[in-house]
Amino acid sequence: MTSMKQQIRFIFFGLLLLLFNACTSVKGYQKMYINDPDMQLSLTPLENFENGFQSYREGVSGASGGKTGGGCGCN
Amino acid sequence: MRMQLKLILFVACIFLGLVPSAQILSDTSKVHLEDVSIDFLFNYYEQDGIHSPVTGGLGTEKLNNIAPSVIVNIPIDTLRSISYSGGVDYYSSASSDNINNPYLQADHISSASASDFRVYSKLGFKQKNKKKKTAYTGDLGMSFEFDVASVSVGGGFSKISKDENKEFSLKGAYFFDNWKLIYPIEHRNGGLDYLATDKRHSFNLSMVESWVMNKKMNASINVDLVFQQGLLSTPFHRVYFSDYDMDQFGNQADPTASLLNSRVEQLPDFRFKVPVGFRYNFYLADFLLVKAYYRFYYDTWNVIGNTAQIELPFILTKFLRVYPFYRYHHQSSAKYFAPFATHQSSATYFTSDYDLSGFDSHRFGVGLKIAPLFGVFNFKSKANNRANVLKSIDLRYSHYRRSDGLVANFYSIGLNYVIKR
Numbered sequence: 001m002t003s004m005k006q007q008i009r010f011i012f013f014g015l016l017l018l019l020f021n022a023c024t025s026v027k028g029y030q031k032m033y034i035n036d037p038d039m040q041l042s043l044t045p046l047e048n049f050e051n052g053f054q055s056y057r058e059g060v061s062g063a064s065g066g067k068t069g070g071g072c073g074c075n
Numbered sequence: 076m077r078m079q080l081k082l083i084l085f086v087a088c089i090f091l092g093l094v095p096s097a098q099i100l101s102d103t104s105k106v107h108l109e110d111v112s113i114d115f116l117f118n119y120y121e122q123d124g125i126h127s128p129v130t131g132g133l134g135t136e137k138l139n140n141i142a143p144s145v146i147v148n149i150p151i152d153t154l155r156s157i158s159y160s161g162g163v164d165y166y167s168s169a170s171s172d173n174i175n176n177p178y179l180q181a182d183h184i185s186s187a188s189a190s191d192f193r194v195y196s197k198l199g200f201k202q203k204n205k206k207k208k209t210a211y212t213g214d215l216g217m218s219f220e221f222d223v224a225s226v227s228v229g230g231g232f233s234k235i236s237k238d239e240n241k242e243f244s245l246k247g248a249y250f251f252d253n254w255k256l257i258y259p260i261e262h263r264n265g266g267l268d269y270l271a272t273d274k275r276h277s278f279n280l281s282m283v284e285s286w287v288m289n290k291k292m293n294a295s296i297n298v299d300l301v302f303q304q305g306l307l308s309t310p311f312h313r314v315y316f317s318d319y320d321m322d323q324f325g326n327q328a329d330p331t332a333s334l335l336n337s338r339v340e341q342l343p344d345f346r347f348k349v350p351v352g353f354r355y356n357f358y359l360a361d362f363l364l365v366k367a368y369y370r371f372y373y374d375t376w377n378v379i380g381n382t383a384q385i386e387l388p389f390i391l392t393k394f395l396r397v398y399p400f401y402r403y404h405h406q407s408s409a410k411y412f413a414p415f416a417t418h419q420s421s422a423t424y425f426t427s428d429y430d431l432s433g434f435d436s437h438r439f440g441v442g443l444k445i446a447p448l449f450g451v452f453n454f455k456s457k458a459n460n461r462a463n464v465l466k467s468i469d470l471r472y473s474h475y476r477r478s479d480g481l482v483a484n485f486y487s488i489g490l491n492y493v494i495k496r
Contacts, residue, residue: 008381011369024289025238033291033358038366038388038396041285041295041354045146046442046471046487049118053140054438057122057481059431060372060380060406062279062299062350 108153108496114146115490116162124429124481128312129173129259131337132415132427136481137169150496154203161196164220174311175260193220197227208235212246222255240287250277256310258339269339275305291358301348312340314425315416340426342411348374364388372406378431380406398442400473408433429479440473440485462495 026034033039043051043064055061124136144162151157172189195218203210209232216227233244252275262269278301285295319336352370359365365387372380386400409431411424418425445451446467453464469489476482 008371011381011383023286026240026287026290028239030290031287034287034293036358036364038364039293039356039358041283041293041356044469044489045114045116046118046469046489049116049142049144049487050438050471050473050485053120053483053485054475057430057475057477057483058380058404058406058436059374059376059378059409060350060370060382060404062281062301062348062352062370062372064297064350064352064368064370 109150109156110496111150111494112148113492113494115492116142116144116146117488118142118144119486120483122475122481122483124477124479126414126427126429126432126479126481127173128309128340128426128428128430129171131313131315132429134173135169138166139168140164140166154205156201158199158201158214159196160199161194164193164195166191166193171311174257191221193218195219208237208239209233214248222257223252225250225252227251242283242285244281244283246279246281246283248277248279248281250279251275252277252306254306254310258310259313259337261337262339269341270306270308270310271344272305275303275307277304278302292356294353294355297350297352297354299348299350299352301346301350303346303348305344307344307346308340308342308426309428310339312426312428313337314340314418314427316418316420316425317416318420338425340428341424342426343376343424346375348372350380362390364390366400376409376411376431378406378409380404394445394447396444396446398444398471400440400442402436402438404436404438406433429477429481432479434478436475436477438473438475440471442469442471444469456494459494464493464495465490466493467491 051064118141120138120140120142122136122138125134126132127134127136142162142164144160146158146160148156148158167190169189171191195216197214197216199212199214201210201212212229212231212233214227214229216225216229218225227248227250229246229248231244231246233242235242254273254275256268256270256273258269280300281297282299283295283297285293287293315337350370350372352368355365355367357365357367366385368382368384370380370382372378372382382402382404384400384402386398389397389399391397409426411422411426412429412431412433413425413427414432415427418427444467450464450466451468453462455461456463467490469487469491471485471487471489473485474483475485
C-alpha cells in the first residue's frame with residue numbers, strides 16, 4: 001500500500017514538473033502547432049463514445065470531459 | 076402588462092438567437108460566420124465475460140450495442156451558437172435476459188429484457204463575449220430506456236487570459252434519473268419494496284484549467300466533484316451469501332432452496348467522487364505528436380483508481396493520420412464488493428458487481444483520419460446554395476481486457492460534414 005502511495009506521488013509530481021517546465025508566452029501567429037486539431041485538450045466524439053462505455057465497465061469515471069453521472073446504461 | 080410581455084418575448088428571442096446582440100449591432104464590418112458542422116457517428120460495441128451481477132457475480136456478460144448518433148453545431152452569429160446531439164443505443168444483453176432466469180438454465184425462454192434501446196438527446200447554447208474573452212454555456216438533455224428516464228440541465232462559464240495562453244472553465248450539471256424497479260423474477264413476490272427509492276440525483280461540478288506552455292506544448296488539469304444521492308443500487312442485480320440465515324426482511328430463510336437464497340443488491344444512497352485528470356500534448360516532430368493523460372480517482376465507497384493513456388498521432392501525409400494508443404487502468408475494490416456467494420448475510424450493503432471490484436485493465440487500439448485540404452468530396456447544394464463538404468472520415472478500433480476475464484471490442488466510424496457560410 002505504501003509503495004502504491006509512493007508511486008502515485010511520484011507520478012503526480014512528475015506530471016507537475018512536466019506541466020510547469022518551460023512555460024513561455026506564445027503569440028497568436030506562433031500557434032501553428034497549438035492550433036492543430038490533434039492538440040485539443042478535449043475528447044473527440046469517437047473517444048467520447050469509448051469513454052462512455054468505459055465508465056460503465058469501471059467503477060471510475062470523470063475528469064476527462066465525458067460522462068460523470070446520471071442515466072443508466074448499466075447492462 | 077404589454078411592456079412585460081414585450082420584455083419576456085425579447086429575452087426569449089435573445090436566448091433563441093433571433094435578435095442580434097449589442098456587440099454585433101455595434102460591429103459594422105462584414106463578418107465571416109463559422110461553418111455549420113455535423114458529425115455523423117456510428118459505433119459498435121461488444122463484450123463478453125463470466126461475472127454478470129444479474130446472476131450474482133457468476134454467469135455470462137455477453138452484450139452487443141449498436142449506437143448511431145449525430146452532433147450538430149450551428150453558429151447563429153459570431154458570438155452565439157446552438158448545438159444538438161442525439162442518438163440511439165440498441166443493445167442485446169444475455170446478462171439482462173437472466174433477470175428472469177435465476178437457475179441459469181441454458182434453454183430458458185428469452186425475456187423482453189434480452190434486448191432494448193435507449194434514446195437520448197441534448198440541446199445546447201453558447202454565448203461568447205469577445206471583449207471580456209468569456210463564454211457562457213447552457214444545455215438541456217434527456218434520455219429514455221425501458222427502465223430509466225433521465226433529464227439533465229447544465230451550465231458553464233469559461234474565461235481566456237489576455238494573451239490567450241490560459242483558459243479556465245467551470246461547468247455544473249444536474250441529472251435526475253427515474254427508475255422502474257425491475258427485480259429478479261424470484262423477488263417479485265407481492266410487490267415488496269427492497270429499495271427505498273426509485274430516484275437518483277447526480278450533481279457534477281467540473282473545473283478545467285488549461286495552458287499553452289510553448290509553441291509545441293499544451294496541458295490541462297481537470298478536477299471534478301460528483302455527488303450522487305438516491306437509488307445507487309441496480310434493482311435487478313442479485314447477491315448470494317455464504318451463510319444465508321435471514322432473508323432481506325429478517326425472516327428465517329429456507330435453507331433447502333439454495334438458488335432462491337439471493338437478495339437484491341444493496342448499496343448506500345450516497346456517493347461522492349473526486350476524479351482529477353491531467354492532459355499533456357506535445358508536438359514532438361513535424362510528423363509525430365505525443366498525447367498523454369493521467370487520472371487519479373477517489374470515492375466514498377473506497378474505490379481508488381489510477382488511469383494512464385498515451386496516444387501517438389503520426390502524420391503520414393497532409394491528409395492521412397494514424398493514431399495508435401494504449402490505456403492502462405487500475406482500481407481498488409469498493410468496500411461493499413465480494414464475489415459470488417462470499418458475502419455475509421449480516422452485511423447492510425452488498426454487491427457482486429465486478430465493475431466495482433479491484434482489477435487492472437488494458438485497452439489498446441488504433442485510429443485513422445482521412446482529411447484532405449478541400450474535403451473528401453464537396454458539392455454545391457441547390458437547396459441552400461452553399462458549399463457542402465465532407466471534411467473528414469475517422470475510423471477507430473480498440474480492444475479492452477479486464478483482469479477478471481471481461482473482454483470487449485469497440486468499432487467506430489465518424490464523418491465530419493460542414494455547410495459553408
